[in-house]
Amino acid sequence: MTKSEFLLQLKNELKKNNISDLDDVLNEYEQHFAFKLADGFSEEEIAAKLGNPSELASQFIPDTSQKKYGGRKTVTIIGMIFANIFTGAFFLMLFIFAAVMGVVTVTSGVIGICLIGGYNIYNLIPGMPYLCAIIYAVSLLSFAILSAAACLYFVVFTRQLMRSYKRFHINVMAASAGKATLPSLPVYPLLSAKFKRRLRMLALSSLTVFAVTLVLGYIISAILAGNLEFWHVWGWFVK
Incomplete structure (x- = not known):
């Protein structure tokens, strides 16, 4: 999966989960790609290490049971x-x-x-x-x-x-x-x-x-x- 494909899937999943700070999250992952690319990793390697965009997006769903x-x-x-x-x-x-x-x-x-x-x-x-x-x-x-x-x-x-x-x-x-x-x-x-x-x-x-x-x-x-x-x-x- 390339960088653009990963970010697009992540964006769609974040929208699906109604994440309010969508742009901030995408910006952070885009910076992560930039740093790793500078270290010599390929886009596919970075995306694979980050994991499934759907699972990542689900982590940003607010948890109402904080006790x-x-x-x-x-x-x-x-x-x-x-x-x-x-x-x-x-x-x-x-x-x-x-x-x-x-x-x-x-x-x-x-x-x-x-x-x-x-x-x-x-x-x-x-x-x-x-x-x-x-x-x-x-x-x-x-x-x-x-x-x-x-x-x-x-x-x-x-x-x-x-x-x-x-x-x-x-x-x-x-x-x-x-x-x-x-x-x-x-x-x-x-x-x-x-x-x-x-x-x-x-x-x-x-x-x-x-x-x-x-x-x-x-x-x-x-x-x-x-x-x-x-x-x-x-x-x-x-x-």
């Missing part, structure tokens, strides 16, 4: 409260890490620009020959690009992780109340192959430039200073 689920729902709510506390702390750490990555990206870029332009605000940048400054500037700018690419993917990944956990939370609560559950969302974000290829190429090229210029900068600095520990010769850490 038998009362105790289970209470236990689930208590469990999810603790889960949300720990998950919230985890997401907070992810946000802090993303903020640190952003600061590192901006700082590296600013220092690189200052080295190229010969700016030394408050004498925060240690002195060095201009040739070395240019090489280290290229290294820092390439590192800033690498960090920016990593930061971008990390933010997108964190957003998808939050969406995935939200779906998990909704499904757990729905199951405890005897209601229908929606397809789980993947942890990894849905990105086009073209975008992933470009992001990977950007990261690899910037990493290569960063590593090469960093090593080259050290070699040239050591040659110009006549000492492997050139930072001592140039008095970088002298107060």
Whole structure:
């Protein structure tokens, strides 16, 4: 069964059962197909794994006898409260890490620009020959690009992780109340192959430039200073 055939059958079954949020349900299953197709599964494989559209649609029929689920729902709510506390702390750490990555990206870029332009605000940048400054500037700018690419993917990944956990939370609560559950969302974000290829190429090229210029900068600095520990010769850490 193809994607269009599956969704059409599901739509007809939902209409037959007078499901009010029909469009929302169809949209969720359409997103599920999109994620699985991006993972390399065929439409037929995805449809087969989801099951019979008629059985899926019947799960969304409101259950009028909710009393038998009362105790289970209470236990689930208590469990999810603790889960949300720990998950919230985890997401907070992810946000802090993303903020640190952003600061590192901006700082590296600013220092690189200052080295190229010969700016030394408050004498925060240690002195060095201009040739070395240019090489280290290229290294820092390439590192800033690498960090920016990593930061971008990390933010997108964190957003998808939050969406995935939200779906998990909704499904757990729905199951405890005897209601229908929606397809789980993947942890990894849905990105086009073209975008992933470009992001990977950007990261690899910037990493290569960063590593090469960093090593080259050290070699040239050591040659110009006549000492492997050139930072001592140039008095970088002298107060």
